[in-house]
Amino acid sequence: MRKNRLEKSRHFENGAGFGAGTVLRRICPFLTIACLLLLWQWVSAREIISHILVPPPADVYQAFIGSLADGTLLKHTFVTLEEMLYGLLLGVGIGLAIGYAIAKAPILENILSPVIVAFQSTPIVAYAPLLVIWFGSGIASKVVTTAVIVFFPTLVNTIVGIRSVSPNLRDLMRSLKAGRWQIFRHLEAPSALPVILAGLKTSTTLAVIGAVVGEFVSQGSGLGYLVTLARNLYDTPLVVVAVFTMTVISLSLYGIVAYVEWRFLVWQRRASA
Amino acid sequence: MWSGAFWYGSAEQAPSIGFTGEMYPMLKFVRLMLVLTMWLGLAASAQAEPVDERILLTFIPNVQFAPFYVGIEDGYFAEAGFNVSLEHLQEPEVLDLVAVGQAKFGIVSGEQVILARSRGRDVVYVFEWFQQYPVGLVYSSALDLSDLANLQGMAIGIPGRFGASYSGLTTLLGSAGLSEADIDLREIGFNAPEVFCLGAIDAAIVYVNNEPLQIRNLVADGDCGAVSDVEVITVASQVDLVSNGLIVSRAYVDEDPDTVARMVSGLTGALRSVIDNPAGAYIASLKHVDSLPAEEALLNALESAAEEQIAFLESDPDRADIARSRRQLASDLGERFDRATLTQLNVLLNTIELWDAEVIGFSDLSSWEAMRDTLDSMGFLDDGAGRLQDAFTNRFVAGSDG
Amino acid sequence: MSLSLRELSVSFRDPAGGALPALGPISFDVAEQQFVCVVGPTGCGKSTLIRALAGLLPATSGAALYDGQAIDRPMHQFAIMFQDANLMPWRTALDNIALPLEIAGLPRPTRYEIVRALLPQLHLDNFELTYPAALSGGMKQRVALGRVIVQQPKVVLLDEPFGALDALTRENLGRLLLRLRQRYVQTIVMVTHDINEAVLLADRVIVLSRGPGRLVADVLVDLPRPRRHDMIYHQQFLDLTKRVRASIDDLSA
Numbered sequence: 001m002r003k004n005r006l007e008k009s010r011h012f013e014n015g016a017g018f019g020a021g022t023v024l025r026r027i028c029p030f031l032t033i034a035c036l037l038l039l040w041q042w043v044s045a046r047e048i049i050s051h052i053l054v055p056p057p058a059d060v061y062q063a064f065i066g067s068l069a070d071g072t073l074l075k076h077t078f079v080t081l082e083e084m085l086y087g088l089l090l091g092v093g094i095g096l097a098i099g100y101a102i103a104k105a106p107i108l109e110n111i112l113s114p115v116i117v118a119f120q121s122t123p124i125v126a127y128a129p130l131l132v133i134w135f136g137s138g139i140a141s142k143v144v145t146t147a148v149i150v151f152f153p154t155l156v157n158t159i160v161g162i163r164s165v166s167p168n169l170r171d172l173m174r175s176l177k178a179g180r181w182q183i184f185r186h187l188e189a190p191s192a193l194p195v196i197l198a199g200l201k202t203s204t205t206l207a208v209i210g211a212v213v214g215e216f217v218s219q220g221s222g223l224g225y226l227v228t229l230a231r232n233l234y235d236t237p238l239v240v241v242a243v244f245t246m247t248v249i250s251l252s253l254y255g256i257v258a259y260v261e262w263r264f265l266v267w268q269r270r271a272s273a
Numbered sequence: 274m275w276s277g278a279f280w281y282g283s284a285e286q287a288p289s290i291g292f293t294g295e296m297y298p299m300l301k302f303v304r305l306m307l308v309l310t311m312w313l314g315l316a317a318s319a320q321a322e323p324v325d326e327r328i329l330l331t332f333i334p335n336v337q338f339a340p341f342y343v344g345i346e347d348g349y350f351a352e353a354g355f356n357v358s359l360e361h362l363q364e365p366e367v368l369d370l371v372a373v374g375q376a377k378f379g380i381v382s383g384e385q386v387i388l389a390r391s392r393g394r395d396v397v398y399v400f401e402w403f404q405q406y407p408v409g410l411v412y413s414s415a416l417d418l419s420d421l422a423n424l425q426g427m428a429i430g431i432p433g434r435f436g437a438s439y440s441g442l443t444t445l446l447g448s449a450g451l452s453e454a455d456i457d458l459r460e461i462g463f464n465a466p467e468v469f470c471l472g473a474i475d476a477a478i479v480y481v482n483n484e485p486l487q488i489r490n491l492v493a494d495g496d497c498g499a500v501s502d503v504e505v506i507t508v509a510s511q512v513d514l515v516s517n518g519l520i521v522s523r524a525y526v527d528e529d530p531d532t533v534a535r536m537v538s539g540l541t542g543a544l545r546s547v548i549d550n551p552a553g554a555y556i557a558s559l560k561h562v563d564s565l566p567a568e569e570a571l572l573n574a575l576e577s578a579a580e581e582q583i584a585f586l587e588s589d590p591d592r593a594d595i596a597r598s599r600r601q602l603a604s605d606l607g608e609r610f611d612r613a614t615l616t617q618l619n620v621l622l623n624t625i626e627l628w629d630a631e632v633i634g635f636s637d638l639s640s641w642e643a644m645r646d647t648l649d650s651m652g653f654l655d656d657g658a659g660r661l662q663d664a665f666t667n668r669f670v671a672g673s674d675g
Numbered sequence: 676m677s678l679s680l681r682e683l684s685v686s687f688r689d690p691a692g693g694a695l696p697a698l699g700p701i702s703f704d705v706a707e708q709q710f711v712c713v714v715g716p717t718g719c720g721k722s723t724l725i726r727a728l729a730g731l732l733p734a735t736s737g738a739a740l741y742d743g744q745a746i747d748r749p750m751h752q753f754a755i756m757f758q759d760a761n762l763m764p765w766r767t768a769l770d771n772i773a774l775p776l777e778i779a780g781l782p783r784p785t786r787y788e789i790v791r792a793l794l795p796q797l798h799l800d801n802f803e804l805t806y807p808a809a810l811s812g813g814m815k816q817r818v819a820l821g822r823v824i825v826q827q828p829k830v831v832l833l834d835e836p837f838g839a840l841d842a843l844t845r846e847n848l849g850r851l852l853l854r855l856r857q858r859y860v861q862t863i864v865m866v867t868h869d870i871n872e873a874v875l876l877a878d879r880v881i882v883l884s885r886g887p888g889r890l891v892a893d894v895l896v897d898l899p900r901p902r903r904h905d906m907i908y909h910q911q912f913l914d915l916t917k918r919v920r921a922s923i924d925d926l927s928a
Contacts, residue, residue, distance in 0.1 A: 050373045052394055168761045171731050175749045176778045176826075186777070190765045220433070220460065231365045232435060233653060234392035267765045267806040 055237040060244075063237035072226070077245055079222040083139055083211040084249075087146020092203060095151045096196070099158025100188075109159075120152045125213055132218040142214030142222070149210035150203035157199025161192025194268060197261045204253035208246050223249075323356040326536070329367040329379035330359055334562045336617045337482070337624050339554040340402070344543030346557040353539030354532075359561070365389075371520055372396050378536055383515030383636070384440050384644050386665070387658050395523040398665035400537045401636035402544065403516035405627040408441030409507035411469065411485050412476035413500045421449030421506070430461040430468050430477040438478045441508040444647045445478075448511040470497035481507050482623035490612050509627075514647065515640040515665075516627075526666070537669040541634055547621075548629050549586055549595055552602060553579035555618055566614050574609065575618075578602055592631065599625065634670035641665060677707040677862050678728070678830060682737030684887065685723050696887035698723045700737055703881060703890055710856065710863040712873035714919065715883030721866040722758075724888065725834040728864060729755045741830070754828035758835045760815035762807040768814075769794075769803035772821035789825060796855065797821045813844040817851070824859060833865035837872070845869070846904060849876055853902055870923075874915045875902055882922045892922035 037057065043049055044056035051059075067073035102108045128145050135141035165188055173183050215224025223242050230238035330338060341359055344350045350357040362370070367379040368386075372394035386398050410429070412418055424446070432438050446452060461468045465477040466487040479485065485505050491497040508514060519540060521533055547554040552575040559565050585598060603622055606615055641661045648654050684699030698720035705711050713721055726732040728739050730749040739746045741753075754775075762771045770777075772793065773786040781789075794800050797817045807815055816836060823831055837845040849872060856863065867873050873880045874896055882892035896915055898906060906912050 052369055052373050166761075168757055168759070169763065171726075171729075172755070172757070172761055173778075174731060175729055175753070175755045176775050177749055177751055178778045182778055186774070187763070190763070193765075218462065229435065231363075232388070234365060234368070234389040234394060236392075265765070267808065 052236065055240060059237040060240045063235065064241045064244075067238060067241055073241065073245065076221055076223050076226040076242070077249070079139075080208075080211050080215070080224070080246075081249065083142040083214065083222060084146055084207040084253075086139070086143040087210055088150055088203065088207050090143060091147035091150035091207075092154045092200065094147070095154025095203075096158050099155040100162055102155075103159045103162035116152070116155070119148070124149050124210060128213045128217045132214070138220070141218055142211050145214035145217075146207050146210030149206045149213075153199045153202040153206065154196070157195045158192065161195035161199075162188055164195070165191045194261070194265055197257060197265070201254055201257045201261075204257055205250045207253070208250045212246060323351050323354055325358070326350075326355045326378065327358045327360055327376055329370060329376050330361050331364045331367060331380065333361055334359075336555065336558050336562055336565060336621045338561070339551075339558045339621055340540065340544040340547045340628075342558045342561045343546050343554050344539055346560065347543070347546060347553075349543040349546065350536075350539045352542070353535040355536065355539060357539075368394060368396060368520065371522055374522055374524065377521060377525055377532075379520050380517060381520055382437055382517045383641065383665075384437065384648060386515075386520060387641070387645055387648055387661070388653060390664055391654055391656050391658050396520045397523050397526050397663075398515075398518050398520050398636065399526070399533055399669050400519040400540060400634045401516065401665075402518045402540075402634075403627050404630040404633065405507065405509040406437075406441060406514040406516045407480050407482055407624075407627050408437050408478060409481040409485075409505045409509075410442075410445060410476050411465070411479050411481075411488060411503050411505050414502040414504050415500070416475065418476075418504075418506060421445065421511075422451065424449060424451060424476070425455050426457065427475040428457040428459055428473070430459050430465055430474040432463050432465075432478075433460045434458075440514070440644070440647050440651070442478045443651050444508050444512050444514060444643070445506070447647065447650060466491055470500065472498045479505075481505050482627060483620055486616065486619055486623060490616070493612065512643045513637065513640040514644045515636050518636065518665075523663075530669070534669045537634065541670070544628060544633055548625050548633075550579055550582045551599055551618070551621055551625060552576075552582060555621060558621075562617075565617050568614065571606075571610060571614060574606060578605070592629065596629065632670070635667050636665050638662065677709075677742065678705040678864070679703070679740045680737070681740065683727060683734050683739050684736050685720070685727050685732055686735045686887075694735075696735075698727065698888050701883070701888065701890050702737075703893065705862055705864060708862055710876060710878045711865070711881060712877035712879070713864065713866045713881045713883060714868060714870060714873050714923070715888055716885050716923065717868070719883040719885055720888035721868075721883060722834050724883075725755065725832045725864065725866050728830075729753060729832050731755075750830075752829040753832060754823040754826040754830075755832045756816075756819050756823050756834065756836045758838050760807070760812075760819040762815055762818055764807050767804045767806055768799055768810065768818045768821075771807065771818050772797075772825060774822060775826045790821070793821055793824060796858075797851070811844075812840050813848060816840065816848055820848075820852070820855070824855060827859070828861055830862045830864070833863065835866050835868065838868065845872065850904065852876065857901070870916050870919050871907060874898075874912060874919065875904070875907060880915075880919050882919060891925070892919065894918050894922075 040054070041057050044051060044054055055063075064073070098108075098112070102112065124145065131144050131148070132141045135144050169187055169191070170183070173187050178186065211222065212224035212227075215222040216228065223246050226242040227239050230236070230242060328341065330341065338359070341357070345357055345359075360376075364381050364385055367376075368381050368389045370376045371379040372389065380402065383398060383401075386396060389396060410418075417423060429442070431442055442458075443453070446456070459468075459474055461474070461477070465479045465484045468474055469477050469488060470491050477484070485503060488497065488500075488503050492500055492502060519537065526533055555565070556572070556575055556579060559567050582598065582602075586595075590598070599622055603615075603619065606618065638661060641664060645654065645658045645661060649658070680699075680702050682700040682702055684696065684701070686694040686696045689695045701724075713724060715721055723732065727734060728746060730746045730753070733747065741750055763774065766774065769787065769790055772790045776786040776789060791803070794803060797820060799814065799817055799821065802810065802814060807818070810818065819836070837848050840848065853876060865873075865876070870880075875898075877896055879896060880892075880894045881890060882894070883889065884891045894915060898909075898911060898915070
């Protein structure tokens, strides 16, 4: 009983990381960011590179406050987020469905692989203009661009995840006379979840690229449009603000998925402890 | 995107065949004559060795950049002491590279100069290339727009709420006492001919040298719904707005005015040559624009037209005579070739009308003020535009052309 | 008569399309509530036998019958325990044991009630919320055993269940298995490569030949029950293990 408690607390400590060494390791990324900011400040203070090309941090901060105050930044951020959200739902949904189908029926892989390989090896930027022609210049084309770009990592990870389900556990489920849905619910889904979540982490960062590429190709609103707009108004600080916002979105979504992973894959955490 | 707006080219471009001057002895002779004439005229001021210099342009290689191709091919730049290479970039990139001194010369529109100067880019506009603002409103002749106030409530297409199209529309509406809220503005991308002919919009903001031509082609083919003819109201007919021109950095103007003057003189010569002899300019453009139609019959016709034009120019015709000769060229060739083949030549001829003036290169303070007011009304000049007199100078134009 | 094998043989298909005989033909009967251990050299088809009985592998010829009915698919009266514990790493010990009940559609409170009542007998009282990765090998097999017991099977099939464990843990688990058997008396067919273990646990030891496995010896273990670990020093035990050993040694001769 007591030993078990001790064991549990040890797991907890490792999970949350409160050792002296871990504290230092946790601070490291922030130190890197601080150093980069200092370097940026130094470069612009000495005007080693023209302010036209690299605006000073203070100007960027002002542009950030300004665009926040007049609502510009939030407006475009929400547009991009909306496009990404729908794109993720669509792309991940279809990726999961087709990935599962392919994992269960390998003949489908033979049928679909030429299309999949061709699409995956073509950079999205190349066919984004076509998507805009096909789906119009509204939100649809950006949603589709995002969906296309997040589809493949989801597809591949779903196939890998479902195919790597332990055959012994499949036998166990068969011996328990589990139905198709029960096998999916109790074996395939939880077993493939780690791989699928890893794919989702990739997908979320790609989703930002998808939405922004779409916005570059067909204008209107969104952070990609804000970059173009600010660029055309020679407002380089605002360009930097928009780019940073994309980075923050990307990191936040990655963080959310990482949290979901941490939260739902407790057993993996315990395993590594 | 913005710069693309300015130079949006024709959708109908036939694939070209490989073409070099060597294949056409007559053409080579024409060139030689031109170079020889200039060389004799300017021998005294000739530079020892031309220096490499790049000029930053926007959009993509297109017949509308003919003055630069003629400047290279027919020796105007070499004569001014430059071995010019051309690069195409986005307009803001062109401006910033010139502003920080990574390139000496660039071509941008006047509004970009005002916007960029309001954000700390000290560039100077030294030569106005387009004498007329190239944007206008195209609409069916069935509509009565003798009074622009009739635009109220109409559906008007525009590539997007940016660039010269948007500035042009804002100016047009302003001159009629209207604002954007009074019309039904539709962002349609660069698809004005198709969208207009589908009947989805009443009128469209377009580049007057290009899209009206395409729409008329569609009308002639019966592919434009109930529209039997179109008319164009140019922004230039309402307000004189500063248009595209050559920029250099302030530092460069101060340090090396002589080089700037030589570039302006080279460009002036090339531009005048295009205005005077469009057939020759088209031929010079072939080497630079991959997709220009270049069937042998067309080339032969252009070659002899160019040759005749040289002879005609020796008779010292005035501007009106030369303009008539251009119209004559259009109608002569129109009888012998189909519209698709001539589209790019006609774009060039239309564009020449936007370039031609008694003295080329000058820009008026009033056209800068009109542009500033437009940008201001669009909310783009929160920090003010600064002193407009610092944005441009005509000193190189006057000095070289005399 | 509970379980009977009639000329049962199983072959696999090799990549070239030929047949690789893995087991049999083999025939024997297992009486109800009998504990049968199957021993034999590596590759004699022991695991194949268990999987065929479990209905996970089809018979190539002959048949395995349960109550006169051919086993051609998993039977709900059967439970199987694999060589590795074969637990779901994302389920706690409690939920792993409760899996068969969940598949059967029992509501959560009922499931947990049943499993919690069982945990003390499995010596897992304090580990119900522990994930498999944090369990020792012996604990994992106790969880797997719990998962078998909650199925209330008539027949339990064990495929070298203690094969991967150290000697002391094996002994403990063996004792546990016998204790549980006393309480939930079932027919058991267990594959093992440990002769001592087989003789100590089983009512009957069946020796299979090198693959494809055929029956070469059928030794009745008439040691008294309950079995105690010190029986391994009895002459009767030694005689039995010698007989089994001899029939295996004959194979290699």
